[in-house]
Amino acid sequence: MPTRPMLSQLDARYDLIVVGGGINGAGIFQAAARRGLQALLIDAGDFASGTSSASSKLVHGGLRYLKNGQWRLTLESVRERERLLREVPGLVEPLRFLMPIYRDRKPGRRLMQFGLRVYDLMAGSQRSRWLDAEAVQAAEGDLRSAQLLGAMAYDDAVTDDARLVLRLVFDGVAADGTALNYVRATLLRDGHLVVGVRLHDAVQGGARDIAATVVVNAAGALADRVPDAPAGAPLLRPLRGSHLVLPTSLLPIRHAVSWLHPRDGRPVFVHPWEGAVICGTTDVDHDGDPADVRATAAELDYLLEALQAQFPQRRWRLADAVSVYAGVRPVVAGGHDDPSRESRESAMWQSPGLIGTAGGKLTTFRVTAQQVLRAARRELPALRGRHDGALFAGERATDRLGGRYGASAAATMRADPASAQAPLAGTPYSLAELRWSLQHEAVVHLDDLLLRRSRLGLVAAGGGEALLPQIGALCQQELGWDDLRWQREYERYLTLWRHRHAPPV
Structure with missing residues (x-):
C-alpha cells in the first residue's frame, strides 16, 4: 500500500x-x-x-473465564491461540506465566492445578507444572518470598496488537x-x-x-x-483497561507473572514486551469519549499497589514508568455489578x-x-466457501521482522545499510522499519508511525522525543513534508503523548 x-x-x-x-x-x-x-x-x-493498539498485548485463552463458567469462550480462545502461534511466529510468540502460590493468599495450589489441567486439555497438551519455592526464586528472584510455597507455571502468548x-x-x-x-x-x-x-x-x-x-x-x-x-x-458497556509500561532495568523479569490484587482479588500481571515490561490491567466503567481514553490517577495507584504487594523489594513510583496507556473494551452489557463478570x-x-x-x-x-x-453469504453469492488456510498468504516467516511485516518486507529491510538496521535508543525498532512504514503503510501523522506502525512512543524514554530530529528528516524525505508540516506533526505528537501516555511526575 x-x-x-x-x-x-x-x-x-x-x-x-x-x-x-x-x-x-x-x-x-x-x-x-x-x-x-x-x-x-x-x-x-x-x-x-x-x-x-491499547490491549494487554496477550493472545490468551482467558484462564479466568473458566472461573466465570465461560467454558466455550475459553476453549475457542485456546484453540485460536494455538493456531496463531503456529501460523504467525515472530508476531505471536509463546509466553510462560508464573502464578506464585502463598500460604497467606489466594488462590490455592489445588484450585490452580485443576484450572490449568482443564486449560491444558483444551490446548491438547500438558504444559503447566508446579515449581517449588526454590525453583521460583531461581526463575524470578524479585518476587515476594515471604510465605511462598511455589508457583504454577503455564503457557499463553504475546503479540504486538x-x-x-x-x-x-x-x-x-x-x-x-x-x-x-x-x-x-x-x-x-x-x-x-x-x-x-x-x-x-x-x-x-x-x-x-x-x-x-x-x-x-x-x-x-x-x-x-x-x-x-x-x-x-x-x-455496550465500555470498560477501561489501563496499563503501566516499565523499563526492564526497574523490573528485569524473564517470565510473565500473574497474581490476584490484594484489594479486590482481580487478576493482575506483568510481562516482558518490546524491550520493556507491561503491568496491567484495570477493569472500570468508562463514561467519557471512547476516542479519548486516559488512565486515571486512581487506576495507576491501583497498579502501583499491586506491584508493591508482589515485588516489595523497592518503593514503586509512577515517575519511574516509561509510559502509560489505556483502552476501552467494547463489552456487551450483561447487567453485572462487577465489570469483570461481564x-x-x-x-x-x-x-x-x-x-x-x-x-x-x-x-x-x-x-x-x-x-x-x-x-x-445470502446477499453475496460471489462469496466463496470458508477459507481455512493459513492466516497470511505467501512465505511463512519465523523471525521478528518477518512476523510483523511479512517475509518480503523483512528481506527488503535486511538489505538496508547496517546503520539503518541498528536499534534506536535501546528499543527493538530501527530506521529501516520506520522507512518501510513511511513508504508502504499509509502513514498520515507522526503518531501513526510512533504509536502504531512502531511502538517507539510507548517504550522509548519521553515518547522518543530525543529521536524526533532524526525521525523528522526521514519523514520529510519519504513523505515530502516541508518544515511547516513537520513542525505541526512534531507538536501534534508531543501534545498527544503528554495527554495520554506521559507518566505523572
Whole structure:
C-alpha cells in the first residue's frame, strides 16, 4: 500500500464495506478480500488507533473465564491461540506465566492445578507444572518470598496488537481490497435498507457516496454511535483497561507473572514486551469519549499497589514508568455489578443491508470474521466457501521482522545499510522499519508511525522525543513534508503523548 487512495479513486460500489479498522474490522476485511469479494475498509482515525493498539498485548485463552463458567469462550480462545502461534511466529510468540502460590493468599495450589489441567486439555497438551519455592526464586528472584510455597507455571502468548491489525489490513490490500484511514462514514439508507456509506475524508477533504451490497459495522466501542445506523445494536458497556509500561532495568523479569490484587482479588500481571515490561490491567466503567481514553490517577495507584504487594523489594513510583496507556473494551452489557463478570463473548446483529459486531477478544478475531461472512453469504453469492488456510498468504516467516511485516518486507529491510538496521535508543525498532512504514503503510501523522506502525512512543524514554530530529528528516524525505508540516506533526505528537501516555511526575 505505497500510497493512500483518494475518494475519487474508489469504485462506485463494493460487495462489502467494513466500518472500523480495529482487530475485528481488519479480520473481516482481510477474510472477505481473500475470498474474492470486492471489499473496502475505512476507519475514522488510523488503523488500530482505538482498543486494538491499547490491549494487554496477550493472545490468551482467558484462564479466568473458566472461573466465570465461560467454558466455550475459553476453549475457542485456546484453540485460536494455538493456531496463531503456529501460523504467525515472530508476531505471536509463546509466553510462560508464573502464578506464585502463598500460604497467606489466594488462590490455592489445588484450585490452580485443576484450572490449568482443564486449560491444558483444551490446548491438547500438558504444559503447566508446579515449581517449588526454590525453583521460583531461581526463575524470578524479585518476587515476594515471604510465605511462598511455589508457583504454577503455564503457557499463553504475546503479540504486538497494532502490528497484528496492520498485517491483516495490508494483507487484505494485497488481495485486491482497498483500505482508507482517517475517513468518517455515515450510513446511507433507502427506508430500512442500508445501501452504502457517505465518506468524509479528513486528510484530503471532500465527501463521496459509495454503494454496497452489505455494510459491516465493526466500529468497536463506537459501534452504537455510527451515524444513521438502524436500531438493533446491543447495549455496550465500555470498560477501561489501563496499563503501566516499565523499563526492564526497574523490573528485569524473564517470565510473565500473574497474581490476584490484594484489594479486590482481580487478576493482575506483568510481562516482558518490546524491550520493556507491561503491568496491567484495570477493569472500570468508562463514561467519557471512547476516542479519548486516559488512565486515571486512581487506576495507576491501583497498579502501583499491586506491584508493591508482589515485588516489595523497592518503593514503586509512577515517575519511574516509561509510559502509560489505556483502552476501552467494547463489552456487551450483561447487567453485572462487577465489570469483570461481564462476558467477553462477541455479539452480532443484523438489519437489511447491515451486519454489526461488537465485543469479543483480540485472540478470537478470526472466529468473528467467519461469523460475519457466514451471515453475509445470502446477499453475496460471489462469496466463496470458508477459507481455512493459513492466516497470511505467501512465505511463512519465523523471525521478528518477518512476523510483523511479512517475509518480503523483512528481506527488503535486511538489505538496508547496517546503520539503518541498528536499534534506536535501546528499543527493538530501527530506521529501516520506520522507512518501510513511511513508504508502504499509509502513514498520515507522526503518531501513526510512533504509536502504531512502531511502538517507539510507548517504550522509548519521553515518547522518543530525543529521536524526533532524526525521525523528522526521514519523514520529510519519504513523505515530502516541508518544515511547516513537520513542525505541526512534531507538536501534534508531543501534545498527544503528554495527554495520554506521559507518566505523572
